[in-house]
Every structure is written in C-alpha cells, then in structure tokens.
Amino acid sequence: MESEKILKVCGSITKKESLALITSNILENTVVAEADMPYSNYYGRIPDKPQPNSLFLFTEGFYTLEEALRLTQNIDICAKNKVNTASAIFLHQGHHIPAIRIRNFPDYQHLKMLQECYIKLGVKFARKVQLEKEAVVTVSKCFFLEDKGDGIFFDKQEKHEGYINLPKRPELSKFEKLMEKVKNNSDCLFFDGAIGGLIIDGKVQDIMRVYSEHLDLKMLTCIKTEVLKWI
Template sequence: MTAENYVVKYGSLLKEETLEVIDDKILPNTIVLEATNPFPGYYEYYDGFQKDVQPHYIYLVLDRKYDLEEFTRATQKIMSYFEANFHAAIGNITIYNDVYHAIRIRRLTAYDQIKELQSCYREEGIDFKSGATIPHNSKAMIQLDKFFALDIIEDGFFKDHIEPNHGYFTIPQKLNWKQFEQLTKQVKYNMEMIHFDVSLGFIYDHFRAIDMIRVYAEDLNLDLMKKIKAKYLERIK
C-alpha cells in the first residue's frame, strides 16, 4: 500500500465472544478476562487451531468509565516504557445484563506481563474493579471504542494496516446486533462452506458515521470480502 492510502479513523466495534476468567498472574482483587477464541465464527471450524496462540485477547476490568483522553494519555505514556509493544482499546463488556468498563489488550507476549501492565495503568491513574464475581466461560457482548488503521483497497473496502487477516467493508445502514446476527446466519448458509468471523462497527469520516462490517479469515483478500459483502447487501432491507 502506498503511504497516501493509509488512514486512521476513530470508531467502534461490536462483537460477541466467550470470556474466561484469569485467576493468577494478575493484581490481587482485580478482574481480568481473556477471549481464548477471539474469532469464533472462523475458528469454530478448526478445533484446537488457536491453542498455541498465547496470550489471547485480554480484558482489564476497570473501576469506572474513563473518558477517551484519560485512557489515551495513560496508554501513550505506558507505551513509552513498557517492555511489550502492546495495543489497547477501551470499551465495555455486557454479561448477563451487567455492564463492565474495560481495556482490551492485544500483543502481550507472556501472561506475566498482565500484572506489570495493570501496575502501570494504576500508576497512571487508571484503576480496576474489585469485589465482583464473573462466572467462568461467560458469553459477553463486547463494544470497543478504538482507532482503526486502514489501508484503502478500493472504494468501500479496507484492510487493517496493523493486524493481518482483518478486513472491513462498508454497508449502507446501521444494523442492531439481532439484525446482524440473523443476516450473518443467512450469509454463511449461502457461502458454500467459506469460513470467516464478522463483527459490526462504524467509523467517523468527514462528519458522518460510516457503518461497516469487520471480517476475519486466514489469507483474507479483496475477492472474498466482495463475495461476503454482496451476500449481506442482498439481504439488508
């Protein structure tokens, strides 16, 4: 990709995943969750495929909602000295109608780094929830507010500039999760056993909210994204 095709946009991503509770290698009396299978729509067809990928996506549960500036400035400072080149996004997790504010962490290289990173956030003024119990293997709705680094492939199609096998395509209207879930079942039923995982999102662009779908698949390419988008557009009313 040429430099002029690389853009950064702010937006949001919504997905459903099963989260496991991490019981050790964390600060005492805090809550840390892990998505051990972060792309279930893809990996459900490949049992055990992710077992060697550790650590997975980590969620640090916060004591309250922090605004974007608080979170960004704290993360920016920590990144200047922390041992791992991690990536962080802020958002919330809904489990059984209970909402938890959280930081999603990617790219840690060892579980021992979780406790160290928690300590760094605490030193920078961001603290963690205590006194709550979350069941193991909880199904959760996860909403992340984040910056997207996007390579423009074609009008309405993007690849993630940082994360491999992540792509995005725009859709003409906002969908709620129930609509999206139903459409996805219909699309997958008509995709001739092509396996992929999807999430729902949007980005801000030129004072507008642009709705889109994030696709994850190994060796993701423009042709596959076009096929998936066409199936969704056939069904979006």
C-alpha cells in the same frame, strides 16, 4: 501504479465475546479476563497462540479511548511491545461494565506489573465483576486501514482482518441471522463477522469486520455482495 490510500481513524467493534477469567499473575482483588474464543465463528475452537489474546482489565470507572491510550503509552512495556489499547464496555443484564482492552501484550508473566503501572497512573480496578461466560462487548479503538475503494478496507495492523461498508447498522441478533444467511447461501469462504462503525471525515460509517486467514479483495467483495442481498 496508483498509490494506496491509508486511513488512520477511530471507531468501534461490537460482538459477543467468550471470556475466561485469568487467576494467576494478577493483583489481588482485581478482575482480568481473556477472549478465549476469538473469531469463534471462524475457528470453532481455541486457536494456537504464543501470547495472550485480547485481555480485558476491568475498571471501577469508564475510561475513554483517549484516556486509555494516554495511560498505556506512558507504560514502557506497552510502548516497547507496540501494545494495542482500546476502551471497552460490556453489557450484562442491562448494566454497563467498563474495561481497558489490551492486545499484543507479550506474555502473562508481566500482567501484575502492567496493573501496578496503571495504578501508579491513577487507574482504579474493579474488585468484583459479574459476567456470563459470553458477553456483548463494544470496543472503541483506533484503526489503520488501506482503502481499496467501493467501501472495502484492509487492516494494516491485523493482516487477517478487513472491513466492508454497510448501508445501516443491524441489531446484533439480526446481524447474527444475516451471517447465517450469507454463509448458507453463498460461495464466500469461511469467515467471522462483527458489526462496528468508523468515524471518517466527521461522519460515522457503519461497517462489518471480517476475519479470515484467507482474506483478500475477492473474498471481501463476495461477502459484501451477499450481505447487501440480505440486509
């Protein structure tokens, strides 16, 4: 049997994110928000969750992915819980608002402690942030993927996420219209999509991220076929 091909690469995902401010268990004069409707085109509601979703800790300055990873791996609670760290930039009225994105954080009660650890490592948090309820965010992160060939990948850390190669990167507004066409004119199962890019062998490959609790190779192949018809 052919062994699976595993890729450990970096890249980014861009999407509209619905945000809810967190007001308890955080340091005074700091801003923390949570993605309260992750994969909104899939659920259409807030999914049940035993722990926080994606958390955004807004910072004064921008921290690269390398910086965010280095900082977080030096915090015990993050290392022990295998917290997934990323660098994030929100676009709001032409302005870029930086944040550190945290996933797989164990609970809300230790958020203040997490912030204190970052501060000890030199991080400066934003005191005030102007954001709409929904904002466009680009998250730069590391990916651990299984390459199935033909431009199809499965995420080895997020079991409901997969990726397909795109011939070009559409603008976000055009991508949203593309998703409407695919969902209204195909038999592909219900899913949420986002655009992004992977850096593989020193070159950027445009991708679409697919989320579904019924994700499999047949589904990703179906979506890829339909997307290529309309893109």
